[in-house]
Amino acid sequence: MTALRNDALAGRHAVVTGGARGIGLAIARRYLAAGASVALWDLNASVMANALQTLAPLGTATSAVVDVRDEEQIARAASQSQERFGGIDILINNAGVLGPTVPAWEHTPAQWRNVLDINLTGAWLCCRAVAPVMLAQRRGRIVNIASVAGKEGNGFNAAYSASKAGLIALTKSLGKELASSGVLVNCITPSAADTEVFAAVPAEHREQLRTALLSRVPMGRFVEVDEVAAMAAWLASDECSFSTGAVFDISGGRSMY
Numbered sequence: 001m002t003a004l005r006n007d008a009l010a011g012r013h014a015v016v017t018g019g020a021r022g023i024g025l026a027i028a029r030r031y032l033a034a035g036a037s038v039a040l041w042d043l044n045a046s047v048m049a050n051a052l053q054t055l056a057p058l059g060t061a062t063s064a065v066v067d068v069r070d071e072e073q074i075a076r077a078a079s080q081s082q083e084r085f086g087g088i089d090i091l092i093n094n095a096g097v098l099g100p101t102v103p104a105w106e107h108t109p110a111q112w113r114n115v116l117d118i119n120l121t122g123a124w125l126c127c128r129a130v131a132p133v134m135l136a137q138r139r140g141r142i143v144n145i146a147s148v149a150g151k152e153g154n155g156f157n158a159a160y161s162a163s164k165a166g167l168i169a170l171t172k173s174l175g176k177e178l179a180s181s182g183v184l185v186n187c188i189t190p191s192a193a194d195t196e197v198f199a200a201v202p203a204e205h206r207e208q209l210r211t212a213l214l215s216r217v218p219m220g221r222f223v224e225v226d227e228v229a230a231m232a233a234w235l236a237s238d239e240c241s242f243s244t245g246a247v248f249d250i251s252g253g254r255s256m257y
């Protein structure tokens, strides 16, 4: 991938869900560096406040406490972005949780629903709020952060894998529906990144899970959050002009389709 011009997103306003840390925060940093303004939508107010402090020197960053399971909070935050920035040009559906690391039949119904509600329905609710704004602008970019787990189905992460497979399918459906509108919809399927997403895994299983995930990556390392952010920057730019409903691999050779 050639280096993106550093003003590639100048004048654009981007919403990054789950932007308080990890991959979302790296995307926010990268977008600010490329000239965009950024709104973080995250559940975790205190972590988001810290993130905002680190982003402030890079450009215009705002935040809204949003639980992506709550359509009213999403609608309010979308209106705030529109009022302040005149529209929403880029939506990154990144908020996500890993959920239980147990056999599929040992997920409780509440655990199963929660993972699907955040990772899949949450992304759909954000698309539902933002797609009409982009349609009216006749321009927009939606980037969904899925996972190789959605292509391959990780053992002991059935809810997570199913949610990410659903997010890939949502990307394809919405991509087709918006194909001639100027709004492009794509997703990224990273392999494991060394972030706090694993903090929810009980300590005694955490190292085992990380080792198992790494053993499947031919390049033998975690993907860096900045590598995912670089791909998300290209997908949000005008240089990405003939891809929609597409699935972009970034898995160090793990997933070759």
Ligand SMILES: NC(=O)c1ccc[n+]([C@@H]2O[C@H](COP(=O)([O-])OP(=O)(O)OC[C@H]3O[C@@H](n4cnc5c(N)ncnc54)[C@H](O)[C@@H]3O)[C@@H](O)[C@H]2O)c1
Residues within 6 Å of the ligand: 017, 018, 019, 020, 021, 022, 023, 024, 041, 042, 043, 044, 047, 066, 067, 068, 069, 093, 094, 095, 096, 097, 098, 118, 122, 145, 146, 147, 148, 189, 190, 191, 192, 193, 194, 195, 196, 197, 198
């Ligand atoms: N880390 C990995 O190995 C990996 C690999 C592939 C895909 N992904 C995906 O990338 C995305 C980001 O993961 P990460 O590793 O940076 O995780 P992370 O746990 O570091 O960050 C996730 C962020 O989402 C927020 N969030 C969680 N639930 C939310 C909700 N209901 N509403 C709003 N915000 C919410 C959290 O507060 C947090 O800031 C996730 O969708 C994840 O599934 C991660």
